[in-house]
Amino acid sequence: MSNLCYLTIRELLNKLKASEITSEEVTKAYLDRISELDKKINSYVTVDVEGALEQAREADKKRSNGDEGALLGVPLALKDLIVTKGLRTTCSSKILENFVPPYDAFVTKKLKEAGAVIIGKTNMDEFAMGSSSETSYFGAVRNPWNTDKIPGGSSGGSAAAVSANLCAGALGSDTGGSIRQPAALCGVVGLKPTYGRVSRFGLVAFASSLDQIGPMTKDVEDAAILMNAIAGHDPMDSTCANEPMPDYTADINKGVKGLKIGIPEEYFTAGLDGEIEKSVRDNIKFLEDDGAKVVPVSLPHTKYGVPTYYVLAPAEASSNLARYDGVRYGFRNKDSEGLADMYKNTRKDGFGAEVKRRIMLGTYALSSGYYDAYYLKAQKVRTLIKNDFVTAFKKVDVIVTPTTPTAAFGIGEKTDDPLEMYLSDILTINANIAGIPGISVPCGFTADGLPIGLQALGAYFDEASLLRVAKVVEQKAGVLAENPSL
Amino acid sequence: MKWQVPLRKRKQDAAGEAKRPVIGDRSQMSLSVDEVRRVATLAHLSLTDEDEKQFAVKLSGILDYIDQLSELDTSDVQPTSHSLEINNVFREDETKNTFGKETWQDNAPAKDHGHYTVPRVVEG
Structure with missing residues (x-):
């Protein structure tokens, strides 16, 4: 019944509603597939076999009693830094190897309320610090399209699990591109919402002013379906915005007619791989053919994004990770x-090299005498980067770029x-610094058969326009039907 | 990759002038091992000799890269700490959704009679 695993969330829900299949059947199909294939990919840290089957049977019982939960019976995976009550949450770190949270994150609670089956926790770079999912204490994740390649990171386990059809959909988190970059490299859809759109309550903190949870899915509509379930105001996160909640599925088929799309030349510079540039430019042409007005825009501070990020993120991380003291x-x-x-040795043995590096960098930047030179300076450049986007979005509705400078390395x-x-995040990082939403959608393949992602960036709280653009790309690029062979 | 680490022109120190540190004005080309030790102490990290040498080299490379921020004149720019303009958010301080101490202490590496235990703090 492995073909059940290829269904999108929408297709799966239709079959569950029509009583063609049960959640127990599909959950079992995923569990079998994971046990057969995940040794090649290493996308899961923890698979909750018993718990998932129990949740699935519960979902089937609810459905037979007339319950129509928005995700009732759908098996999903969560990045292993989203806390799950009673289910180990490790951040792929030795220091949390045996941590069993006593509560659910806001997003976990929302998914459970919608009836989703939490099938397991996905592998990642340790504490989300990385772009390749190689820094995990539980071993590197591999790209399902070519297992000698990295899947991207830090949400590489979620991206690989969705791509290899080891779950119906997943959540990741994005601090500098950690949803969009692995989504691009694994050929799936990844949406980083506006900062504050989704509650961070129960997301283990890396860089609190940049972190955001979002969906990673097989297609664009599924991303909208998961957004409907997880977005919204949460009083437990004081940075969570109290903005009206649209139905994210409502406009996805509207096309892009009348949308103004900006192309920033700063994102098409010399370091961009030629195949990626061609694929993205071809897709921009599709968007134009579909009625979008394409205009150039300038984001002059683009190149300062990575150095700004590598002050802000490590500084916030060094403070957030002070809590791990044994x-x-x-x-x-x-x-x-x-x-x-005990403190010093616990942290020495418990953290991996990249986490230590960032703690050191952040501690240095915040240490006495250096605060103004590094942290304050970076916060000021952050203003300039943010203003670039604010100015651009007065002219255009959406900005389109490649998601990554190269395919999977x-x-x-x-x-x-x-x-x-760090430079592999150069095209995604500024959206986090500015707090705007961004989506990556598969738009083609390299000659070597590796996926390419197109990124659309939007104005604050305008995820809806991003979904419209991504949907057109998905239809025109025609890469959706492709699956990695394992 | 064409996004290379920029070759940085280091400013000459103005003779005898004591000044606040600015980016690109670290006194040495690379972070010294002593400085690495100072930061590790602040971060409560114990490092091996090999770690110290590695950090001195790799952190220096990253700091050099960060130095390109000094190209920008930000004297009239306000800092941004959060992308959204959210002001203080207040709510009533009510107890809810809480668990007993035992639940929280299930994850404790060492405990005794409802207390967390740690190695000796003061030599006695």
Whole structure:
């Protein structure tokens, strides 16, 4: 029954509603597929076999009693930094290897209320710090299209699981591109909502002013369906916006006629791979053919995004990760003599190299005498980057760019050079700095058969326009029907 | 990759002038091992000798890259801490959705009679 695993969320819901299949059948099909194929991909840290089957049977019972929950019986996976009551949540770190949260994140609660089946927790870069999903304590994730390649990161497990049809859909989190970049490299749809659109309550914090949870799905409509379930105001997150909630599925088939689409030349510079540029430009032509007005825009501070991010994100991370001290939860080094030694040795043994690097960088940037030179300076450049977008969105509705400068690179290729790794987020990072929404949609393949992603960026809280653009690309590019062979 | 680390022109120190640090004005070309140790102490991280050397090299490379921010004149720019203009959000301080101490302490690496236990703090 493996073909059940290829259904989109919408298709699955239709079959569940028509009583053609049960949630137990489809959940079992996914669990079988995971046990057969995930050893090649390593997309899951934890698979909740018993819990998933129990939730599925419960969903079937509810449906037979007339319940019509928006995601009733749909098996989903969550990135392993979204807390799940009673189900281990590790952030792919040794320091949280055995952490079992006593509560659900806001998004977990919303998905459960909608009737979703939480099938497991997906692998990721440790504490979401990375662009390749290689820094996980539980081993690297592999790209389903070519298992010698990285899947992108940090939500590489979610992207790979969706791409390899090991779940119906997933949630990821995006701090500098961690939803959109792996979505592009694995050939799935990934949406980073506006900062504040989705509650961060129960999202293990990396960089609190940049982090945002979003859907990673097989198609654009599924992303809209998951947004309907997870977005909205939550009083438990004081940065969660109290804005009206649209029905994100309402306008996705409206096309792009009348939309003004901006093309920033700063995103089509010399480092962009030629195949990617061609594919994205071809798709821009499709959008024009469909009635969009395409105009050039300028985002002059684009190149300062990565250096700004690598002050702000490590600074916030060094503060957020101070809580891992071996006292209240998580790993503890048990051979330490005194309290101070216990803190230091716990953090030495519990964190991986990249996490330590960022803690060091952030601590340095915030240390006495350096605050103005680094953190304050970066916050000021943040204003300039944000203003670039504010100015551009006075002229256009949506900005279209490539999601990544290259297709998936090789496992191990960039692990020795952090800066090279950081630069793979160069096209996604500014959306986080400005807080605007962005989507990546598959738009083609390289000659080597690796997926290419097109990114659409929107004005604050205008996810709806992004979904419209992505839907047109999805239809015109015609890559949706392709699946990796495993 | 064409997005390369820019070659940075380092400013000459104005003779004898004590000034606040600015980006690109670190006194050495690379972060010294001593400076790495100072930061590790602040971060409560113990590092091996090898780590210290590695961090000195790799963090210096990243800081050099960050130095390109100094090209921008930001003297009249207000800092942005949050992308959205959210002001203080207040609510009543009510107890809800809470659990007992035992639930929270289920994850504790060491506990005794409802307390978290840690290694000795003061030599006695």
